[in-house]
Amino acid sequence: MIAGRSGTRRRSRLYRWLMAGQVPGADDVAQLRRAMEALEAQRDTLGDQVVDVALGPLRERLDALSARTAGEQRRLVTVVFADLVDFTTLSGSLDAEDVRGIVAAYFGRWQSAITRHGGVVEKFIGDAVMAVFGLYASEEDDAQRAVRAALEMRASLRDLTAAAGLPQGVRLHMRVGIDTGDVVVSTLGERAGHEFVAVGQTVNRASRIQAAAPVDGVLISAGTHRHVRGLFSFEERPGLVLKGIEDPVDAYLVRNERPARFHIESDGSADTPTVGRERELAMLRETLDDVVEERAWRLVTIVGDAGVGKSRLAFELDRWLSERPEPAWWFRGRATRSDLHRPNALLRTVLFARIGVTETDPPATVEQAIGTAFATPFGSRAAAAARTVSTWLGLRDPEPGTDPRGLRQQATTLLAELMARISEVAPVVVLLEDVHWADDESLDWLESADEQLRSARVYVVATARPALFDRRPLWGEGRAHHVRLDLAPLGRRASRTLLDELTHHAGTLPDVVVDTVLGAADGNPFYLEELAAWLHETGVVVRRDAEWRVDLSRWEPLVVPATLRGVLQARIDALGPLDRDVAQRAAVVGRVFWDTAVAAVAGEDPADVGTVLDRLRAVGIVQERATSSFDGTREFLFAHSLLRDVAYDGVLRSRRTVDHRQAAAWLADLTERTGRGDEYAAVVADHLERGADEGAAGWYLRAARRAGSVWALQDAENLLAGALRTAPADPALRFDAHAERLLVRERRGDVDGQHADLEAMAASAADLPADEARQLRLALARSVWAFERSSYDDASAHAAQAADLARHLGADAELAAAQLAFAKARQWAFDLDGARAALTDALRTARAHGLTDVEAEALRYRSMTEVAEDDYAAALASVEAAYALNSQRGDEEAQAVTLHQSSNVLYHLGRYSEALSALIQALPLFRRTGYRYREAVTLTNAAAIALFTGQLADAGRWVTESLEIIRRLDDQEALATALGVHGQVEALLGRTASAHELFTEALTIAKEVGDHQLEVDLAALLALLMVEAGVPESAREWAGVALASMSDAHTAKDRAEALLRVHYVYRELGEVSRASALARDLAAVVADVPDDVRARASYELELAAAQIALGRSSDHVELLSRLDLEALRGCVRPEAVLATALDAGDGAALPDVAELALALLDDRTSAIGDPDLAREYLATSGREALRQRASRARAERS
Known part of the structure; x- marks a missing residue:
C-alpha cells in the first residue's frame, strides 16, 4: 500500500510537469531571432568581429530550424530591394580587391x-540586396521595421563612404524600393545553407519600385503605406508606370520617421464561411416562412454521410434564426450512440433543455419545472398533464394498473400538444442532431405527431445519416409535412474554396498538399476541416503569433491516408502521450463523457484530468457543454463521433476491458445514488459487455424491461439480444430474458421469433423443474402461443395448467390471467358455455384483487359471447363498461381494442357508419405502437364494413394493406377472413376469376383452422359467385357444402345472410322446391333476428321478394311497402329484390x-370512391339490366 501511494505521487508530479509544457530542449525559431537581434544591438560595444563570429552558428541554426518549420507557402510579407547607384561605373576606376572590400562592407551593413530589425536577407546579387520581413514568422509591424531598416542603411552610407577610402568627391549612393503583399516562399533544400527564395508579383514590384526611386530615396508602395501610415512622413508619388507592371502604381517617398505614438491593434480573424450550401440554406429559410404563413408544421430531415455538413447547415439556420427580429420558441436536442436503446432519450433531452433541468436534479425539482412549463399553455389541465409527463419520465411511480403503453401515448401526445399550444404565441423551432442514433420511441413520436401538430407553427429540423433509413426505410414517406433534404458532397471547386478559407493564413498551398487533401476529403466538408487541422498540428502548416507558414519538409515523410480514419488517427497520434492517453480514456466512456468518469477510468485526480481536457478542447479534439447532466461534473463530447471512434480503436483490447468495467462502475454508482439506474441501465450494460463482465446480462434485462414498460419495442428487443448474448450459463436468467423477449415479439408480430423464444424458455425450464413460478410463466406463454395459432384446445389445456400452478403458489394476478386465457380459448372454440363460466371466474378474481386490466378484457370477451348469443343490448353494455375501465386506467391501446369490439357489436346491429368510425378511431394507435396484428385485423374489419356501405375503393385498399401484414404475421385465421373480404370486393366488381381464387384459398385455410362459421360464409359466397358466372354444377356443389354446415353459423344474422345466398342460388338454378323450403327456413331464422338489428328490415324485404318470386305470395303491396333505400342497402342482392318488385308492381x-x-345505383356508385371502379361495378350484367329497365320505366312515365 505504501509503495503504491508513493508511486502514485511520483506519477502525479510527472503528470503535472508534463501538462505544464515544461519540455526542455525545445528549438524555438523566435528565441533564436531574438538572440541574434540582441547581438546586433551590441555591435558597437563588442565590435564587428566578435558579433560576426557569434552570429555565424546562430544563423546556421536558424536556417536549419526554418528548413524544418517552413516550406513553400503563400505569405503576406514585406520585400525590400536595394541597389547601389552607378556602382558599375565606379568600380571600373577601382582595383578589384578594393571593389570586393566595398561590396563586402556594404552587404555586411x-x-x-x-537582422537587427527582424528581417531575412534573401539574397545578394551583384551590388543589389533583397530582404524579406515576415519570411519565417510574420509580425504585425513587419512593414514598419522594413522601412526603419532602409532608413538606417541610408544613414550609414556616409560612414561607409568614409571607411571605403574613395577618391575626393566620390560618394556611395543607393535606391531602395519596398512593397508589401503575397509571395510564394520556397525552401531550396538542394542549396547549401538551406537558402530561401520569395517569388511572386510582390518581389517583382519591389524591384521595379526600387528602380523608380530617386537617388538615396526610400520609395514604398501603397500596400506598404497602408501598414505604416502615420508613422513616417511621406511624399506621394502617384501613378508610376513601371516596367513589367501592367497598371500604374501609387508610391510614397519616405522622408523620415515620426515620433512614436499610440497605434491601434487590429484583428483580422473571421469565421470560416459555409461553402456550397446556398441552395439548401435558402430552402430551410423558405420552409420556415411556409410554416408561419400556412400554419402547418414541417419536419425537414437533412440527410448525409458523416461530416458532409448537416450540422453546419443546421448551425447556419440557427444563427440566421437568432438574428431575426421575430421571436420563436427554441427546442434543441442531440442523440448519441449511447441513447440508441434508452427509451425517450432524445425527447428527454429536448424537454429538459427547454425547461432548464439536468439529469441529476431531484425528481421534485424536475417535476416542478415541468409543471411550470405546462402551466400557461394548459391552464386547468396543467397539473394533470405535468403529472402524466412526470410519471412517463420516471419521476414518480405510476398508479396501480397503469398501462405503460397508454402512459407513453398520453405523455408524448401532451408534449406535441405543448408545442402546438405555445406555437400560437410564436413559432416553435426544434433542432435535432444525429437522429440516426435516436431511440425508437422518439422517432415514433416524430412520425406520429402529425395529429397534434398538423395546424401548428412548429418547424422541426433533424440531421441524420443514411443509417436512419436502414432502421426506418419508410421514414417520412408519403407524409405531406415531411421534407427530405439530401446533402451531396461538395464539388471540387467548392472544396477548393473551403480549403482555401480554412488555410487562408498560409496563402496558397502547394499542389501536392491540395491534391492530396481534396482527394482524401472527397467533397466532405468535415474531412476538409479535419485535414486542415491535421496540417496545422503536424507542422505542415505552422502558426507563429498571427501568421502561418507551410513546411513541406514535414509533409514529405507523411502520407495522408485514403480515409478519414487515417487522418483522425494522425490527429490523435499528434497529441502528446499524456493528452492522447486521456483522449483514449474518454473515448472508452463514450462520445459524451464527464471529467470524473475519465478520472475514475484513468485512476487520476479529476483536477489533473480537467487540465488535460482543457488542452484537448483548445486544439479542437473535444468540446465542453455549458451544463452537465450530472451535478459536480464537467460534461464534454468529442468534436465529432469519428474522432471518438478513432481514439477508441487505438486502445489495446486488454486495457479496454478494464477501462469499460471502471466506466460501468462509475456510472452505475452515480445513477443508482440519484435514482436513475433504470434510465442508464443500457449504458451500464454496454460497458460491462465490452468489459467481458457477466453482470452485463442482468443490466441488459433491466434496461429491456424499462424499454418495454414505455412500449419501446425495438429498443427492448435489441437490449434483450444483449442480455442473451452476455448471459452466463444460468437457466433462470436465460429463461427470464427469453420470456421478456417473447412478450416483445408477440406485440411486434414476429411469429418465428416467438416460437424460438418459447422453445428456449422450455429448454431453460427443463433445467428448473422445482421452479414453479417459471413453470407457471411457461404455461401461460404456451397458452398464448397456441391461441394465436388457433389451436384452442391446446390453449385451453395450457391455461388450465397455469391456473392450477397459480392457485398452488397463491399468485392472484397470474390466476386471473390464466382464467382469462382459458375463457378466450373456449370463446374461439365456440364453447360458449365454457367461455361464459371461465369469464365469470376471471371477473371474480380480477375484481377481488383490483386487477382492472384483466377485468376490462374479461368484459370485452363477455361482450363477444353475448354477440354470439344474439344479445346485442347486453353486448353493448359489456363493451361500454370495458371501455370505461380502460379509460380510467389511461390505457389508450386497451381503449382501441375495446373500440374494436364496439365496432363488432355496432356492425351486428346494422349501425355500419358508427362501426366503421370506431375502427378508424382505433387504427392510428395500433400503427403508432407497432401492434401489427391489431392493425391488420382492424383494416380487415374496416374493409368488411366498407363493403356494406358501398365504399369499395376504401374496402379494396384496406384489405390489400391488411393482407400484406397478415401474410408476414402468419396468422391463418386472420388471413382467411381477409381473403374472404377481398374476394367479396372482387365479386362486386365482376372480377369472377379473382374472387373465386380468393374464396377458395380462404376456405381451405378456414377448414384447416376449424373456423366453421367462416366455412359456411365462404361456401355460400362461392355458390352465389358460380351461379352468377353460369357454372351451375359448381354452384350446386358449393350450396350443398354451405347447407351442410349451416348449423355452425354463430348468430341468427350470420345464418340469415348465408341462407339468403344459397336461396338465390337454387332460385337461379330453377330448383323451386329446394328454394321454397329454404324460404321457409329463412322466415324462421329472420324471426330470430333481434328487433334492434337494423339488418332485419333488409332480410324481411328479401324474404317478401322471395315469396313473390316463388309464387307463394302475390301480395306485392306488402313488398312495395317495405321498399326504401335504407332497407335495400342492407340486402344481400338488392338488384334481385328490385327486379322482383318491377315484375310484381302495378302501373301506378x-x-x-x-x-x-x-x-x-347512383347511391352505390357515388359511395365507391373511384370512377373506374364505379364503371366496373355498373358493368355487371344484373346491374346493367336493372339500370336499363328502370330507365325505360322512367321514360314511359315521362
Missing part, C-alpha cells in the same frame, strides 16, 4: 540592419320502383 307503383332502383 545591410545584413546587420536587416312501377315508376316509383324504377326511381328507387336508379337512386340505389
Whole structure:
C-alpha cells in the first residue's frame, strides 16, 4: 500500500510537469531571432568581429530550424530591394580587391540592419540586396521595421563612404524600393545553407519600385503605406508606370520617421464561411416562412454521410434564426450512440433543455419545472398533464394498473400538444442532431405527431445519416409535412474554396498538399476541416503569433491516408502521450463523457484530468457543454463521433476491458445514488459487455424491461439480444430474458421469433423443474402461443395448467390471467358455455384483487359471447363498461381494442357508419405502437364494413394493406377472413376469376383452422359467385357444402345472410322446391333476428321478394311497402329484390320502383370512391339490366 501511494505521487508530479509544457530542449525559431537581434544591438560595444563570429552558428541554426518549420507557402510579407547607384561605373576606376572590400562592407551593413530589425536577407546579387520581413514568422509591424531598416542603411552610407577610402568627391549612393503583399516562399533544400527564395508579383514590384526611386530615396508602395501610415512622413508619388507592371502604381517617398505614438491593434480573424450550401440554406429559410404563413408544421430531415455538413447547415439556420427580429420558441436536442436503446432519450433531452433541468436534479425539482412549463399553455389541465409527463419520465411511480403503453401515448401526445399550444404565441423551432442514433420511441413520436401538430407553427429540423433509413426505410414517406433534404458532397471547386478559407493564413498551398487533401476529403466538408487541422498540428502548416507558414519538409515523410480514419488517427497520434492517453480514456466512456468518469477510468485526480481536457478542447479534439447532466461534473463530447471512434480503436483490447468495467462502475454508482439506474441501465450494460463482465446480462434485462414498460419495442428487443448474448450459463436468467423477449415479439408480430423464444424458455425450464413460478410463466406463454395459432384446445389445456400452478403458489394476478386465457380459448372454440363460466371466474378474481386490466378484457370477451348469443343490448353494455375501465386506467391501446369490439357489436346491429368510425378511431394507435396484428385485423374489419356501405375503393385498399401484414404475421385465421373480404370486393366488381381464387384459398385455410362459421360464409359466397358466372354444377356443389354446415353459423344474422345466398342460388338454378323450403327456413331464422338489428328490415324485404318470386305470395303491396333505400342497402342482392318488385308492381307503383332502383345505383356508385371502379361495378350484367329497365320505366312515365 505504501509503495503504491508513493508511486502514485511520483506519477502525479510527472503528470503535472508534463501538462505544464515544461519540455526542455525545445528549438524555438523566435528565441533564436531574438538572440541574434540582441547581438546586433551590441555591435558597437563588442565590435564587428566578435558579433560576426557569434552570429555565424546562430544563423546556421536558424536556417536549419526554418528548413524544418517552413516550406513553400503563400505569405503576406514585406520585400525590400536595394541597389547601389552607378556602382558599375565606379568600380571600373577601382582595383578589384578594393571593389570586393566595398561590396563586402556594404552587404555586411545591410545584413546587420536587416537582422537587427527582424528581417531575412534573401539574397545578394551583384551590388543589389533583397530582404524579406515576415519570411519565417510574420509580425504585425513587419512593414514598419522594413522601412526603419532602409532608413538606417541610408544613414550609414556616409560612414561607409568614409571607411571605403574613395577618391575626393566620390560618394556611395543607393535606391531602395519596398512593397508589401503575397509571395510564394520556397525552401531550396538542394542549396547549401538551406537558402530561401520569395517569388511572386510582390518581389517583382519591389524591384521595379526600387528602380523608380530617386537617388538615396526610400520609395514604398501603397500596400506598404497602408501598414505604416502615420508613422513616417511621406511624399506621394502617384501613378508610376513601371516596367513589367501592367497598371500604374501609387508610391510614397519616405522622408523620415515620426515620433512614436499610440497605434491601434487590429484583428483580422473571421469565421470560416459555409461553402456550397446556398441552395439548401435558402430552402430551410423558405420552409420556415411556409410554416408561419400556412400554419402547418414541417419536419425537414437533412440527410448525409458523416461530416458532409448537416450540422453546419443546421448551425447556419440557427444563427440566421437568432438574428431575426421575430421571436420563436427554441427546442434543441442531440442523440448519441449511447441513447440508441434508452427509451425517450432524445425527447428527454429536448424537454429538459427547454425547461432548464439536468439529469441529476431531484425528481421534485424536475417535476416542478415541468409543471411550470405546462402551466400557461394548459391552464386547468396543467397539473394533470405535468403529472402524466412526470410519471412517463420516471419521476414518480405510476398508479396501480397503469398501462405503460397508454402512459407513453398520453405523455408524448401532451408534449406535441405543448408545442402546438405555445406555437400560437410564436413559432416553435426544434433542432435535432444525429437522429440516426435516436431511440425508437422518439422517432415514433416524430412520425406520429402529425395529429397534434398538423395546424401548428412548429418547424422541426433533424440531421441524420443514411443509417436512419436502414432502421426506418419508410421514414417520412408519403407524409405531406415531411421534407427530405439530401446533402451531396461538395464539388471540387467548392472544396477548393473551403480549403482555401480554412488555410487562408498560409496563402496558397502547394499542389501536392491540395491534391492530396481534396482527394482524401472527397467533397466532405468535415474531412476538409479535419485535414486542415491535421496540417496545422503536424507542422505542415505552422502558426507563429498571427501568421502561418507551410513546411513541406514535414509533409514529405507523411502520407495522408485514403480515409478519414487515417487522418483522425494522425490527429490523435499528434497529441502528446499524456493528452492522447486521456483522449483514449474518454473515448472508452463514450462520445459524451464527464471529467470524473475519465478520472475514475484513468485512476487520476479529476483536477489533473480537467487540465488535460482543457488542452484537448483548445486544439479542437473535444468540446465542453455549458451544463452537465450530472451535478459536480464537467460534461464534454468529442468534436465529432469519428474522432471518438478513432481514439477508441487505438486502445489495446486488454486495457479496454478494464477501462469499460471502471466506466460501468462509475456510472452505475452515480445513477443508482440519484435514482436513475433504470434510465442508464443500457449504458451500464454496454460497458460491462465490452468489459467481458457477466453482470452485463442482468443490466441488459433491466434496461429491456424499462424499454418495454414505455412500449419501446425495438429498443427492448435489441437490449434483450444483449442480455442473451452476455448471459452466463444460468437457466433462470436465460429463461427470464427469453420470456421478456417473447412478450416483445408477440406485440411486434414476429411469429418465428416467438416460437424460438418459447422453445428456449422450455429448454431453460427443463433445467428448473422445482421452479414453479417459471413453470407457471411457461404455461401461460404456451397458452398464448397456441391461441394465436388457433389451436384452442391446446390453449385451453395450457391455461388450465397455469391456473392450477397459480392457485398452488397463491399468485392472484397470474390466476386471473390464466382464467382469462382459458375463457378466450373456449370463446374461439365456440364453447360458449365454457367461455361464459371461465369469464365469470376471471371477473371474480380480477375484481377481488383490483386487477382492472384483466377485468376490462374479461368484459370485452363477455361482450363477444353475448354477440354470439344474439344479445346485442347486453353486448353493448359489456363493451361500454370495458371501455370505461380502460379509460380510467389511461390505457389508450386497451381503449382501441375495446373500440374494436364496439365496432363488432355496432356492425351486428346494422349501425355500419358508427362501426366503421370506431375502427378508424382505433387504427392510428395500433400503427403508432407497432401492434401489427391489431392493425391488420382492424383494416380487415374496416374493409368488411366498407363493403356494406358501398365504399369499395376504401374496402379494396384496406384489405390489400391488411393482407400484406397478415401474410408476414402468419396468422391463418386472420388471413382467411381477409381473403374472404377481398374476394367479396372482387365479386362486386365482376372480377369472377379473382374472387373465386380468393374464396377458395380462404376456405381451405378456414377448414384447416376449424373456423366453421367462416366455412359456411365462404361456401355460400362461392355458390352465389358460380351461379352468377353460369357454372351451375359448381354452384350446386358449393350450396350443398354451405347447407351442410349451416348449423355452425354463430348468430341468427350470420345464418340469415348465408341462407339468403344459397336461396338465390337454387332460385337461379330453377330448383323451386329446394328454394321454397329454404324460404321457409329463412322466415324462421329472420324471426330470430333481434328487433334492434337494423339488418332485419333488409332480410324481411328479401324474404317478401322471395315469396313473390316463388309464387307463394302475390301480395306485392306488402313488398312495395317495405321498399326504401335504407332497407335495400342492407340486402344481400338488392338488384334481385328490385327486379322482383318491377315484375310484381302495378302501373301506378312501377315508376316509383324504377326511381328507387336508379337512386340505389347512383347511391352505390357515388359511395365507391373511384370512377373506374364505379364503371366496373355498373358493368355487371344484373346491374346493367336493372339500370336499363328502370330507365325505360322512367321514360314511359315521362
